[in-house]
Amino acid sequence: MSTPIHAPPQTLAILKALHSQSLLQESSLPPLPPRCTPAFNEIMSDKFIALEQDKACFVYNLLRSMNAKNVIEAGTSFGVSTIYLALAVSQNVERSGGSGNGSGRVVATENEPGKAEKARENWSLAIGGEGEGEGVEGVIDLRVGDLLETLKGDLGVVDFLLLDIWTPLALPTLKLVQPSLRSGAVIIADNTVSSYEDYTALREYVENPENGFRRMLLPFKGGLDMIIYEPRA
Template sequence: MASPPNPLRDAGVPEHVLSLLDRLHAASVEQEKGLNISSLTSGEIHAATRDAFVALDQDKSQFVYQLARAINAKNIVEAGTSFGVSTIYLGLAVSANVQASGGQGTVIATEHEASKAGVARKHWTEAGEGVSRHIDLRVGDLLQTLKENVPTIDMLLLDIWTPMALPTLKLIQPHLRQGAVVIIDNTISSATRYKDLLGYLRSKDSGFTNLTIPYSNGLELCVYSP
């Protein structure tokens, strides 16, 4: 049976980056086997995953890459970088978009845990300068680190402790361009935890159109059209 299509391979991403991503996703899957997240409270999840990958699934990451390429995203905010796996996809997309149409591009990556940020930097170095030069890593409370120096944003990826999701969206929303995309992971399995966020996005006058994509545990795709 033929291998499923991989937009990164089709785009000519170097083999060492593809191998790195395969290795990191495999490590994330292995770690998650020992985490029964569905039975935990929001606070318990935050504590249990403090030192874990919990990376965006590989198929979702490829979708996010493809979407970032489709909308020519050059400025992206990632709320919840962890060990920097999905950040590599975002950096690759921004790098390709800048190369194709010029200008500059940045992935503003946020991570609360300094130890995770250090590991993420090592992964980006391994991926190479084509990725790392486009990443602006901000370590600490993102409600503080995202208060300043935020350009017009094309895409926001929310893969974060659920109580932080809505405050983060509200902080970034004034910077979203017309047609910007917001992506939220696990909106089926964590619908209760995301109740406030989803209620806000789906309210009549929110300015967002919303679609739940039936990836494992759900992936919300929201387009900002105020």
């Protein structure tokens, strides 16, 4: 039976386990204080907050169809969605006849060092190709710290940006990356319905025709915005 993504059984099993852990953790969360407050950040500092499996599979297949090879993930957490991104990028590189190293890259960002370390552990278990020992880590450039600092340079020409971060950072991150976006680049923003009011600034920015974007809402739980960058010539 076919699966939504192309990956070795070991990697599929790891992803299934990680998604299960994330859902279990999410279901047991206590009532949360307002987002981005110190109390909220403390509670969430060791939580998955992983992109849902159906969304992650969609993003993987989108990247495969785009032949995306230079991807940025704003908000890595425990690195679950990063595995999908790295699988797609490494497979695109292989399809194009590239060697892998230096031919494709996922720039992953995480502010919490503890989460970054856990992400590295998860990546070390995931195999990207059919060959033994071919891990996904080879295409991942993990940048730990404030992403508004870590994304200031060395981005190359960006094919895809995943915005899976606290909503106040969404628009500043997009503006920071925008000069590096190629024409036709895709931006995906998560939970744009469940956090509708918090995304007002981002929505107004991308809906302004002067800024070169087109936006559509995809029918996933919580909302998923697909934004295309097509700057005027």
